[in-house]
Amino acid sequence: MKKLLTLAVGSLVLACLTSQISAQVFSDDFEAGLGNWAVSGGTTLDLSTAQNVVPVGGSQSALLNLSSDRMFHNFGAELTGPTLASWSIYDSTGSRAYGQVLAYSGDGFASGTLQNLFAIGKYNSVTMPGETLDVTKYQGRVVAGTSAGWFNLNASGAPSRSTGWHKFDIERLADGTTYNYYVDGILSRTITGVTDFTWDSITIGSVAAGTTAGDAFFDGVQVTVVPEPSTFAVIFGLLALGTGLLRRRFQK
Helix, strand or coil, X not given: CHHHHHHHHHHHHHHHHHHHCCEEEEEECCCCCCCCCEECCCEXXXXXXXXXXXXXXXXXXXXXXECCEEEEEEEEEEECCCEEEEEEEEECCCCCEEEEEEEECCCCCCXXXXXXXXXXXXXXXXXXXCCCCCCCCCEEEECCECCCEEEECCCXXXXXXXXXXXXXXXXXXXXXXXXXXXXCCEXXXXXXXXXXXXXXXXXXXXXXXXXXXXXXXXXXXXXEEXXXXXXXXXXXXXXXXXXXXXXXXHHC
């Protein structure tokens, strides 16, 4: 009986954890093409197999080869709380290649007024007061907050630019005003004083303007909402209740 109880509780724990620890809002590895994306004021990216050894497997990635290339995807929901946006970029000859998550007053990209924007990748200038461009590092951006502008991702141990695949993450913490920027899994900058708005869309590409040539490749785009600690308390409360009910059932 005890073994059966243990197995039942273990299965319940696993089911709850796998369904609740994180909720994936969007994922794209481009193996099915660019159908999840629309042009955002510039020109379309292209499908490519030039870098067919990609971080998430498969053979296709999205190629940026002009500064006008940029595409967007709407989440179809307003994302709040702890959230993680991730993508991989093959750093090649492009001088501006980055992904963004955005918050508009409407319900998606370019709907209403832009309230905030968060970017990470490769850029050719910095605009945050007191910041000087470090061309050996990658860059991030915040539009609204006490530390607004483009900035270097140059915390101690932050990876340097190099040709090849790199993974980039933007993490919104539970307070909504603190953001962590990661390069290749290493915390490369923390920005505080961010103005909190719900995320509703994502872009990949460049500035959607001009004719500057240069390549970069995107793959492994993921946006995930992570439950707050209070959610875990509810989950484990339910697990405890379920354990008690199962125990009483087996003791009858």
